[in-house]
Amino acid sequence: MSLITLVNANAEHIPLADNSVQMIATSPPYFGLRDYGVAGQIGLEQTPAQYVARLVTVFRECRRVLREDGLMFVNLGDSYASHGGGAAGKELTYMGEEAKKRMAAKPPPGFKPKDLLGIPWRVAFALQDDGWYLRSDIIWHKPNPMPEPTKDRPTKAHEYVFLLTKSARYFWDAEAVAEKTDRVASAPRMFGASKQEGTMRKDIGNTFVDSGTRNIRSVWTVATQPYSGAHFATWPEKLVEPMVKAGSRPGDLVLDPFAGSGTTLRVAARLGRRAVGLDLSMKYLRENATQRTASVQMEITA
Template sequence: MDTLFDLDEAPATDPFDPSVSRPYDLLRHDDGADYAATVTGGGSAVVCGDAERVLAAMPAGCVRAVVTSPPYWGHRDYADPAQIGHEETVFDYIERLADLFEGVRRVLADDGSLWLNIGDSYTSGGRRTRMADRNNAARTIDFRPDTPEGMKPKDLIGVPWMLAFALRERGWYLRTEVVWNKPNGQPESVRDRPTRSHEYLFLLTKSEKYFYDVDAITGPNGRRNRSIWDINTVPLAESHDAAFPPELVYTCLSHSSERGDLVLDPFLGSGTTAMVAGSMARRFFGIELNPEYVSIITRRLAGRAAA
């Protein structure tokens, strides 16, 4: 299928304006924190640390667009005791994320936007482990949470909408949901329901009026972008298996940011948001808890800079 954006073909740019603060210099250090940072250029920074703490050290209103995907509940083990996604209940998970996104809303500009990708889960039916899926090894995890209160074994939980409604209650404007359809999605070892091949992406804003370039991406005859996006997943040679496809990030940033804007991803993972933002002449600030993933990000960014 045709793609709107190919990261391999995009230019590696560093849109540093000397009159604009370097992203890492925005951090407040008066709390004594020593943030481990990989500064990959004047317009970019990646910080290894806890997202909630790093967000608290950023100035209010400095970010124009956020594109991110938090760890899903009960899906993967990212091998860190502070990780999100291993909470005992889905309600604890939603509460923890809603608290964290309070910090995201604080650093977002009044006319800024958040694009939030989140996956769903099924109740465990009382099983405490998930065996390796022969069709998708990334789904292996050494625990499964109990079936949430009020739900039955094998229920689809509805995690994306639980989080979207929780954020709306916290003051976010829930503008739309986008269905990310994955034509090449991994099969599931299930025989009593269709294989799920989509995820949700929510557009949330800080204010009633906000920046949105409706004509940034159009189809034939000027048809404006619809709410179902057909975008293939893109495997990475390195170990982070939950990577964003570059085209997904490109679409979000095309609508919600302009050249030179600061883009944030508080769950940077393998660094795709940073790489796409840089190729679009946006500054970026990424936060990642796991040092191993920061190493992957650093190598990917260095590879693009050298290309």
């Protein structure tokens, strides 16, 4: 397999074998925000419940291809019911015709105008109900958030990244993402450094004590990353890096079922992992993801 493989495919039917992927890192299309002009796209459902149900289907398929000790990071932003599910979280500059209709429509059934829909947590709890282990809610704090034309609430400056796992025990390299600190850890080491395993390395009593570092925190401050391409849903490489470092080893297979501009794949390849990216749009794969991953070995298939 090439270092990066791009596949023109539907994320609801992932063309990979069972238990073949070590980690997944992805940012699905947000609810009611964009019309990417591709049949079968996710994000333009009539209601939040329909959107959540489709993502549950996608991530059930992700769980099938994930190894038993694998994990998944899912980035989700929220939406408001002000204009039929109008969005807050990603840029509002470009919208397709269908998304424009949604912005002009009534709020989804069961919601009042100006309601925050709570999409990220609805998805997270639905995945938990479907069998995933919900391990952490990571706050992506944006020091440079998009301006919002609102004066009656705070400007949205964060999104959620959920850490979900297939099993109770899974691979997690705490050392790879440890944060620097002036404080010295004092927890006892149960085993010598040579016997440490990446799996659950942060467990009490199994911690490989290293002065000057601490366990990674759940608020990640990462500025948004400008991108001149046509894809609207780019997330910063610095946000993806700790995911790949903590959730996989060099040579492992990383999957992004919503590859888009290819950020996840680029980071994975740079860190020595193999990567597979899916996208419904062959145009985006050819014009955007391929441009951003041109410096690494790559193949693209339909």
